[in-house]
Amino acid sequence: MISLANPTRFLGLVSVVLPWLSALVVILLGTGLYLSFFVAPPDYQQGETVRIMFIHVPAAWLAMFGYTLIAIAALGTLIWRHPLADVAAKTAAPIGATFAFIALVTGSLWGKPMWGTYWVWDARLTSMLVLFLLYLGLIALWQAVEEPGRAGRAAAILALVGAINIPIIKFSVDWWNTLHQPASVFRAGGPTIDPALLTPLFVMAAGFTALFVLLHLIAMRAEILRRRVRALQQTEVARAAMAEA
Amino acid sequence: MSAALALLTRDVKLAWREGGAVGVALGFYLVVVVITPLGLGPDLNLLARIAPGILWVGLLLAALLSAGRIFDNDYEDGTLDVLATGPLPLSVVAGIKCLAHWLATGIPLVLIAPLLGLLLNLPMGSIPSLMLAMLAGTPAVSFLAGIGASLTLGLRRSGLLLALLVVPLYVPVLIFGVSAVTPYVTGPNAIWPPLFILCALSLVSIVLAPLAAAAAIRNALR
Numbered sequence: 257m258i259s260l261a262n263p264t265r266f267l268g269l270v271s272v273v274l275p276w277l278s279a280l281v282v283i284l285l286g287t288g289l290y291l292s293f294f295v296a297p298p299d300y301q302q303g304e305t306v307r308i309m310f311i312h313v314p315a316a317w318l319a320m321f322g323y324t325l326i327a328i329a330a331l332g333t334l335i336w337r338h339p340l341a342d343v344a345a346k347t348a349a350p351i352g353a354t355f356a357f358i359a360l361v362t363g364s365l366w367g368k369p370m371w372g373t374y375w376v377w378d379a380r381l382t383s384m385l386v387l388f389l390l391y392l393g394l395i396a397l398w399q400a401v402e403e404p405g406r407a408g409r410a411a412a413i414l415a416l417v418g419a420i421n422i423p424i425i426k427f428s429v430d431w432w433n434t435l436h437q438p439a440s441v442f443r444a445g446g447p448t449i450d451p452a453l454l455t456p457l458f459v460m461a462a463g464f465t466a467l468f469v470l471l472h473l474i475a476m477r478a479e480i481l482r483r484r485v486r487a488l489q490q491t492e493v494a495r496a497a498m499a500e501a
Numbered sequence: 502m503s504a505a506l507a508l509l510t511r512d513v514k515l516a517w518r519e520g521g522a523v524g525v526a527l528g529f530y531l532v533v534v535v536i537t538p539l540g541l542g543p544d545l546n547l548l549a550r551i552a553p554g555i556l557w558v559g560l561l562l563a564a565l566l567s568a569g570r571i572f573d574n575d576y577e578d579g580t581l582d583v584l585a586t587g588p589l590p591l592s593v594v595a596g597i598k599c600l601a602h603w604l605a606t607g608i609p610l611v612l613i614a615p616l617l618g619l620l621l622n623l624p625m626g627s628i629p630s631l632m633l634a635m636l637a638g639t640p641a642v643s644f645l646a647g648i649g650a651s652l653t654l655g656l657r658r659s660g661l662l663l664a665l666l667v668v669p670l671y672v673p674v675l676i677f678g679v680s681a682v683t684p685y686v687t688g689p690n691a692i693w694p695p696l697f698i699l700c701a702l703s704l705v706s707i708v709l710a711p712l713a714a715a716a717a718i719r720n721a722l723r
Contacts, residue, residue, distance in 0.1 A: 386672055400659075400662050410721075420709065
């Protein structure tokens with residue numbers, strides 16, 4: 257982590273990793289989609305619609321993973337002042353928000369044939385929606401504060417406050433109303449999903465995770481370069497002002 | 502201690518004597534409650550059923566509307582810089598300012614709520630539980646608003662951003678606030694569990710929000 261504090265070294269590492277990671281994403285998502293659509297059997301109750309799960313569940317996991325990553329990066333920003341932590345958090349937010357959005361949309365499309373309605377105020381849907389709102393708040397805060405250093409620290413504080421609140425929000429909406437099925441993959445006593453459906457799910461989850469990392473690395477590289485351009489422009493303007501004076 | 506008390510009385514007095522602080526929040530609360538039946542229709546049974554929810558949502562919105570004032574004025578005229586270098590720790594200053602917001606705005610909103618409940622045909626029997634729930638929950642409302650206010654210090658159009666940041670944090674307060682008034686499990690003691698949870702939410706906010714707000718203020722003053 258410390259050796260990566262040098263952005264140039266980080267950029268070098270990214271350019272080495274990117275082609276391999278891209279290939280991994282293509283292979284994993286290709287295999288996962290093939291397994292999901294052609295190999296996995298239709299569910300005995302849900303029929304073909306069960307295939308929505310292979311997009312929906314990994315997207316929901318990645319949405320939560322993204323927020324966890326932001327919260328850890330926030331610690332990095334506030335405690336260790338790691339120069340890349342802020343970059344990592346800022347670029348993870350739109351990606352995490354997109355995965356949360358995908359989870360909400362696919363869940364809604366899945367809910368229509370299963371529950372008979374596009375939206376129910378069920379606990380899990382609600383907490384995912386609140387997570388999406390937290391993401392929007394973070395993104396808005398980053399955009400509202402002009403100075404990047406200040407924006408990064410403000411967003412880090414908000415991210416930590418949100419991280420403390422997420423379990424409370426989750427608990428409160430669970431208590432409020434629960435219709436969504438309980439956790440069925442990671443639970444005591446083993447998963448309740450048939451292995452025929454579980455294998456494609458895990459391949460898709462691995463593919464989505466690799467995709468997240470890939471998009472995140474690309475976004476981080478873009479953000480580092482954007483900050484360099486900004487710094488160059490500022491020195492340019494300062495130099496012009498000096499010349500005039 | 503005396504410095505803390507002086508700051509508290511100063512903030513409460515300012516909120517009351519300055520035009521457009523407490524009065525506007527109360528007026529806004531009234532307006533929200535008045536337009537709801539106009540949108541839903543005058544069915545008294547329906548209104549009685551949803552009255553607790555409307556009263557809570559209106560209270561949260563009114564608190565949010567006034568939340569910008571917790572730090573903004575002091576930030577603009579430099580008082581916050583003085584306070585930050587003064588004898589009190591900045592987190593204590595932030596906590597006192599949130600407390601002042603609760604005393605000057607939160608309590609009046611709670612006191613006016615039963616009156617507005619009459620407009621919504623709120624059953625008389627639920628007024629005590631509504632007041633208790635609001636008294637237990639509004640400290641969390643004020644202190645969480647303080648986090649939002651400190652994060653948006655000095656930004657343009659900070660009001661809307663503040664609402665976007667803070668409303669997700671209000672979800673638990675709203676859920677337990679409403680369920681204390683309309684217990685899902687009916688029974689004589691059904692009000693107590695949500696009420697205790699509201700107290701817990703308030704206590705957690707009182708402890709943690711000043712720390713977050715102080716960090717955010719320091720970031721804004723830098």
